[in-house]
Amino acid sequence: MVVELISVGTELLLGNIVNTNTQFLAEKCALLGLSMYHQAVVGDNKERLSEVIRTALKRSDVIILTGGLGPTEDDLTKEVCAEVMGFPLVEDAHTRERIEQYFKNGIYKEIPENNWKQAIIPAGAIVLDNDNGMAPGLILEKYGKSAVLLPGPPSELYPLFMNQVYPYLQNLQPELIRSQMIKVCGMGESQVETKLLDLIDKQTNPTIATYAKTGEVHIRVTAKAADEDAAKELLKPVVKEIRSRLGDYVYSTKEKETLETAVVRLLQKYELTVTTAESCTGGLVAGRLVNVPGASEVFNEGFITYSNKAKRKRLDVSKSTLRKYGAVSEETAREMAAGGVFASDSDTCVAVTGIAGPEGGTEDKPVGLVYIATYMKDKVSVEHYQFKGNRAKVREQAVVKALDLLRRSILDNYR
Amino acid sequence: MVVELISVGTELLLGNIVNTNTQFLAEKCALLGLSMYHQAVVGDNKERLSEVIRTALKRSDVIILTGGLGPTEDDLTKEVCAEVMGFPLVEDAHTRERIEQYFKNGIYKEIPENNWKQAIIPAGAIVLDNDNGMAPGLILEKYGKSAVLLPGPPSELYPLFMNQVYPYLQNLQPELIRSQMIKVCGMGESQVETKLLDLIDKQTNPTIATYAKTGEVHIRVTAKAADEDAAKELLKPVVKEIRSRLGDYVYSTKEKETLETAVVRLLQKYELTVTTAESCTGGLVAGRLVNVPGASEVFNEGFITYSNKAKRKRLDVSKSTLRKYGAVSEETAREMAAGGVFASDSDTCVAVTGIAGPEGGTEDKPVGLVYIATYMKDKVSVEHYQFKGNRAKVREQAVVKALDLLRRSILDNYR
Numbered sequence: 067m068v069v070e071l072i073s074v075g076t077e078l079l080l081g082n083i084v085n086t087n088t089q090f091l092a093e094k095c096a097l098l099g100l101s102m103y104h105q106a107v108v109g110d111n112k113e114r115l116s117e118v119i120r121t122a123l124k125r126s127d128v129i130i131l132t133g134g135l136g137p138t139e140d141d142l143t144k145e146v147c148a149e150v151m152g153f154p155l156v157e158d159a160h161t162r163e164r165i166e167q168y169f170k171n172g173i174y175k176e177i178p179e180n181n182w183k184q185a186i187i188p189a190g191a192i193v194l195d196n197d198n199g200m201a202p203g204l205i206l207e208k209y210g211k212s213a214v215l216l217p218g219p220p221s222e223l224y225p226l227f228m229n230q231v232y233p234y235l236q237n238l239q240p241e242l243i244r245s246q247m248i249k250v251c252g253m254g255e256s257q258v259e260t261k262l263l264d265l266i267d268k269q270t271n272p273t274i275a276t277y278a279k280t281g282e283v284h285i286r287v288t289a290k291a292a293d294e295d296a297a298k299e300l301l302k303p304v305v306k307e308i309r310s311r312l313g314d315y316v317y318s319t320k321e322k323e324t325l326e327t328a329v330v331r332l333l334q335k336y337e338l339t340v341t342t343a344e345s346c347t348g349g350l351v352a353g354r355l356v357n358v359p360g361a362s363e364v365f366n367e368g369f370i371t372y373s374n375k376a377k378r379k380r381l382d383v384s385k386s387t388l389r390k391y392g393a394v395s396e397e398t399a400r401e402m403a404a405g406g407v408f409a410s411d412s413d414t415c416v417a418v419t420g421i422a423g424p425e426g427g428t429e430d431k432p433v434g435l436v437y438i439a440t441y442m443k444d445k446v447s448v449e450h451y452q453f454k455g456n457r458a459k460v461r462e463q464a465v466v467k468a469l470d471l472l473r474r475s476i477l478d479n480y481r
Numbered sequence: 482m483v484v485e486l487i488s489v490g491t492e493l494l495l496g497n498i499v500n501t502n503t504q505f506l507a508e509k510c511a512l513l514g515l516s517m518y519h520q521a522v523v524g525d526n527k528e529r530l531s532e533v534i535r536t537a538l539k540r541s542d543v544i545i546l547t548g549g550l551g552p553t554e555d556d557l558t559k560e561v562c563a564e565v566m567g568f569p570l571v572e573d574a575h576t577r578e579r580i581e582q583y584f585k586n587g588i589y590k591e592i593p594e595n596n597w598k599q600a601i602i603p604a605g606a607i608v609l610d611n612d613n614g615m616a617p618g619l620i621l622e623k624y625g626k627s628a629v630l631l632p633g634p635p636s637e638l639y640p641l642f643m644n645q646v647y648p649y650l651q652n653l654q655p656e657l658i659r660s661q662m663i664k665v666c667g668m669g670e671s672q673v674e675t676k677l678l679d680l681i682d683k684q685t686n687p688t689i690a691t692y693a694k695t696g697e698v699h700i701r702v703t704a705k706a707a708d709e710d711a712a713k714e715l716l717k718p719v720v721k722e723i724r725s726r727l728g729d730y731v732y733s734t735k736e737k738e739t740l741e742t743a744v745v746r747l748l749q750k751y752e753l754t755v756t757t758a759e760s761c762t763g764g765l766v767a768g769r770l771v772n773v774p775g776a777s778e779v780f781n782e783g784f785i786t787y788s789n790k791a792k793r794k795r796l797d798v799s800k801s802t803l804r805k806y807g808a809v810s811e812e813t814a815r816e817m818a819a820g821g822v823f824a825s826d827s828d829t830c831v832a833v834t835g836i837a838g839p840e841g842g843t844e845d846k847p848v849g850l851v852y853i854a855t856y857m858k859d860k861v862s863v864e865h866y867q868f869k870g871n872r873a874k875v876r877e878q879a880v881v882k883a884l885d886l887l888r889r890s891i892l893d894n895y896r
Contacts, residue, residue, distance in 0.1 A: 078503075078504075078507070078520065079507060079511075079517045079518065079519075079520065080507060080508070080511045080517075081503075081504045081505065081506070081507030081508030081509070081510070081511055082508070082690070082692075083504065084499060084500075084501055084504040085499075085500055085503065085504065086499055088493075088496075088500065088522075089493075089496045089498065089499040089500065090496065091496070092493065092494055092495060092496030093495070093496025093497070094496070095496070096494075096495045096496055102494045102495070103494065103523065103524055103526070103529055104494075104521065104522065104523055104529070104533070105493065105494065105521070105522035105523075106519065106520070106521050106522075107503075107519065107520035107521075108518070108519055108520075109518060111518070114518055114519070118519075121536075254593070255551065255552070255553065256552045256553065256593040256595050256596055257593055259553050259554075259595070260593055260594075260595070266554075275491060275492070275555075276553070277492055277497065277498075278551070278634065280636065286495075286497070342764070342785070344764070346771070347768070347771075348764070348767050348768050348770065348771025348772075348776075348780075348783070349757070349759070349763070349764025349765060349766070349767035349768040349771070349783055349785060350764060350765070350768040351764070352763050352764035352785045353762070353763050353764040353765040353768050355763065356761070356762075356763025356764070356765075356785075356787065356837075356876075357763075357872070357873065357876075359838070359839055359840060359872060360840070361763075361787070362787055362788065365763075365787055366787055366788035366790060366791050367784075367785055367786050367787055367788060367790075367791035367795065368763070368764055368785035368787070369782075369784075369785070370757070370764060370767045370771075370782055370783035370784070370785065371782050372771065372776070372777055372780055372781055372782055372783070373777065373781035373782060375781060375782075376781050376782035376825070380782065410791075422771075423774070424774055425774060425775070454583065454612070454613065455612065455613040455636070456612070456613070456640070457772070457774060458772060459613055459636055461771075461772075462636075
C-alpha cells in the first residue's frame with residue numbers, strides 16, 4: 067500500500083511557514099507500515115493542482131491532501147480533486163447543520179455567505195466531522211484508490227487524522243511496522259557504515275538506515291511483520307549484532323533519549339555529581355545537562371571562566387601554567403577539571419578550553435583547536451580535537467564531544 | 482524565472498525530521514523575486530529520483546536539490562542528476578585535496594574509502610566549496626536550465642547557499658530585489674502587525690512581511706527596482722516610519738545581527754562588563770553572549786548556580802531569603818544579580834531563576850514562572866514572566882527575555 071502526501075498552499079511555496087504537517091503525517095504513515103515514495107507541495111492554482119493530483123493517483127494507492135479547504139475563493143482542493151476523480155458536487159445536509167450549529171453559539175451573529183461553500187461535498191464522499199473548525203475532512207474512493215482531504219491548520223488536522231483517518235488507513239493495511247533506534251556518538255557516519263556494511267548490504271527486513279547529526283549518528287532498524295511479537299523477533303538479533311559491533315559508541319537505544327539524558331542517567335546510576343568548567347563553550351555544556359528534567363540530582367553548579375582571571379580565581383589554574391602553556395592547552399584544561407571538582411565539591415568534572423574563532427588562531431594553535439578534560443577518581447584525562455567550521459560549529463562540536471567524553475569516562479572508571 | 486525545490490531523503494518520507502531546509506530555501510527564493518510553483522520530496526531511489534528531476538527540469542528553469550550528497554551507498558543525488566542531464570562523472574583534484582586536508586588535522590586517523598566518492602563530480606559542473614562538511618555543492622548548467630545540488634545538513638546548506646548560491650541566482654534575475662530587515666524583541670507578532678496595519682494594507686512596493694521567531698519578530702521590507710539606488714530610495718522612508726513606530730522594541734536593522742550581538746555591541750559602546758547568574762537556564766544566557774566574536778571584551782565569567790548552596794556560596798544569596806521566599810522569587814533574583822556583580826567585579830549582571838518543569842510547579846508558582854533581574858548602576862530591576870510550553874520552550878523563552886531585558890536596561894541607564 068503506497069501513500070503520497072500533497073500539501074496545498076502558497077504560504078509554503080513562499081517559505082512563510084515550515085511544513086510540520088508533512089512530518090506528522092509521514093511519521094504516522096510509517097508507523098502504519100504504509101510505504102511513502104513522494105511528497106509534494108503545490109500552490110492554490112487549478113491547473114497545477116490538477117496535474118499534481120493526477121500524477122499522484124497514478125503512482126500511489128492513497129493520496130492525502132492537506133490545506134485549501136477554507137471558505138475563500140482561492141481554496142480549491144475539494145473542487146479540483148472532485149473534478150479530477152469525476153465526482154459531482156452536492157450540498158451535504160449534515161455538514162450544513164454543523165456549520166449552523168458552529169455559528170449559533172459563536173462570536174459572529176451572521177454566517178458569512180462564503181461559509182456555505184464548506185457544506186458542498188463530492189457526492190458519495192465519506193465525511194469526517196471536524197470538531198475544531200468548519201471544513202470537514204473528506205475521503206473519496208474510486209477504482210481502488212483513495213483521496214483523503216484534510217484541513218491545513220494543525221489544530222484541526224491532527225485530531226481529525228488520529229481519530230478518523232488513522233483507523234481508516236489501518237484497515238487498508240494488513241502489515242505492521244516497528245522500528246528500533248540506536249544512537250551513536252564518537253564515530254562518523256562512514257565509519258559506522260563500514261562497520262555495518264555486510265548487514266546493510268543484505269538488509270531486506272528489517273532495514274537499516276543511518277542518519278548523521280552534529281557529532282552523532284542515529285541508526286534506525288525497521289521491521290515489517292504480521293503482529294507486534296513477530297516484529298520484535300525480527301528486530302532483536304539485528305539490534306543485538308549492531309550493538310555488539312559498535313560497543314560503547316552506542317549511547318542509547320531509546321527513541322527520545324538524548325546524549326545529555328544518557329549522561330545524566332549514568333551519573334544517577336553511579337550516584338555521582340558533576341560540574342562543568344567552560345571557556346569557549348561559555349555555558350553550553352551545562353545548558354545541555356540542565357535540559358534533562360531532574361538534572362539537579364547530579365548537577366549543583368557550573369563555572370563559566372572565560373577570562374584568565376576567572377580561570378585562576380574560580381578554578382585555581384596557576385598563573386605559571388597560563389603563562390607557560392596558554393589558556394588553550396592540555397595543562398590548563400587539566401587544571402580546570404581538577405579545580406572544578408575542588409571548588410564545587412563534585413565527584414567529577416568536564417572542562418573545555420579552545421579557540422572558537424574567527425580571531426585568536428595561530429599557526430601552533432589554529433581556530434578549532436579544543437582541549438577537553440575529564441576528572442574521575444582523582445585522575446584527569448585530556449583529549450584534544452581540531453574541529454572544522456565557523457565559531458558556532460566549533461562550539462557545537464565541542465559541546466557534543468565534552469558530553470561524550472564525560473559519558474565514556476564514567477563507563478571507563480565506574481562500570 | 483521559475484525555481485523548484487527537491488528534497489532527497491528517506492528520513493523525510495518516514496517523518497523522522499521536519500523539512501526546515503525547504504522553508505529556508507523558499508523564503509530566500511521569494512526574496513530574490515523568483516517564482517516557485519512546486520516543491521517535492523523523494524527518497525534515495527534511483528528510478529523515482531530520475532523521474533522527479535526530469536519532471537522538474539521540464540517545468541522549471543532552476544531546480545535546487547538538497548540531500549543525498551553523503552559518502553554512503555544510498556546517497557545518489559549527484560549520480561542520478563548527472564545521468565539525467567547527461568554529464569559524465571570525473572574526479573575533481575581540488576575537491577580531493579580538500580578532503581585530504583579535512584582529514585589531515587581531524588579526529589579520525591584514516592580516511593574511510595567511501596569518502597573519496599565525494600571528490601567525484603559531473604564534468605564541467607561549478608564546484609561550491611563546503612567549509613562545514615565534505616560534500617561540495619554543485620551547479621550543473623545545460624540547455625538554459627540549472628540544477629543546484631546542496632548537502633542536506635542545515636549547518637552546511639545555509640552558509641553554502643547564502644555565500645555562493647544566492648549571488649548565483651541573483652545574477653540570473655534581471656530585476657533587482659533589495660530588502661531591509663528590522664528585528665524586534667519584546668512585542669508579539671500581532672502587536673507589531675496592529676502598529677503597522679495601515680502600512681501593511683497599502684503595501685505594493687516595497688512589501689512588508691513579518692515573521693515570528695522565539696520571543697522575536699522579524700520584519701522584512703522588500704523593494705523591487707531597476708538598480709541599487711532606486712531600491713534604496715523605495716526602502717528608506719518605509720523603514721524609517723516602521724522604526725519610529727516601534728521605538729526601542731527594534732534591536733537591530735542588520736540582517737545578521739542577532740539579539741546577543743546587539744547586547745554585546747551596546748556593552749562595548751558604553752564600556753561595560755557583564756556577568757550572568759543563571760539557575761533554570763543553566764548557562765544558556767552566557768552561551769548566547771559567547772556566540773558573539775569578541776565577547777571576551779565585555780564578559781569575563783558567568784555563574785551557573787543551580788543548587789541553593791551554589792546560590793549562597795557564589796552569589797551570597799542569603800539563607801533567609803531562600804528560606805522565606807524560595808529560590809524562584811523576586812527577592813532571590815534580586816540578590817543573585819547583585820551577588821554576580823560583586824563576585825565578578827563586573828559593571829552589570831543579568832540573573833535568571835525559574836521553574837522550567839515538568840516537575841516542581843505549585844499552585845502559587847506554576848511551571849513556566851521565571852524571574853529575571855538586571856543590575857545596573859547600583860540598582861536592581863526585576864521582571865517576572867509566565868511562559869508556556871515544555872521545559873525546553875520555557876528555558877528558550879527565558880534566555881531571549883534575559884538578553885532583551887539586559888539590552889533595554891543598558892539603554893535606560895546609560896543612553
